[in-house]
Amino acid sequence: MGSYPFDTKIAVVLREDLAPWQRVNAASYLIGAITHAFPQLVGAGYEDADGTPYLATLGQPLFVFEGGKETLAEIRERAVRRELALSVFTHDLFGTGNDEDNRAAVRAVRGADLDLVGVAVHGASNAVDRVMKGARRHP
Template identity: 55%
Template sequence: MSEQTVADDAAQPIRFDTKIAVLLREDLQPWQALNVCAFLMSGVAAGNPETIGEPYSDADGNGYLSMFRQPVVVLEGNKEILRLAHGRALDRDLPMAIYTENLFLTGNDRDNRAAVRAVSRDSLDLVGIAVHGKRNAVDKVMKGAAMHR
């Protein structure tokens, strides 16, 4: 490949056939929304290592951690939209992270898992979900949600 071809390729927008999306309940306090989003994104990263890009470095040679290689869409919706999106993600077998209201009361991973395990699927009090998958499948899962404000 010639240098010109490499330069031409570098100028082209990068398009992804997958999408990462997080859906947060619209009535969360700002600190809750940020906390839930961070936890959900860690689940997507852990469950989908292919979503992680290369490490960063600045011009001085300082190294920084790798991040997602593609944008994350942050959406919001009411309890019903969350419930529907959760069901659609399960029906499509999309990798999903969930965060429930009762996780605000726990303080560690063990208690978080126990709190989720204690509740049936239909009784989960969801405050957020995150999914990664084919772009059109994620769009269908998130139908009805709006961009987070």
């Protein structure tokens, strides 16, 4: 990944068999969780030459990967073991309609048994790199 000037890293891994709309939905959900937990990752707002303001975005790069169901489970396990910040998106969440039902769907399943379609991890750059082992860069 070349020279990386940040101490921390954000990485998302999505299950390779998702439909495009599912990938976008899951990635957005996962990154929202990371930015909520770490508001310092958000940079300053934008403004164009006309003075129109725009919302701030992440102030550091986001790396997106893909992998199979087993790869996501391994990444979740490694992130939990290393006590890295972790957000999850399970297949069940595509069928829920609100945050309360989302939390209930995750709470109903043991961590090792979650039907993961995406996870996001934030932590020390080298730790995130090790956790993402086995995932491929998203095309």
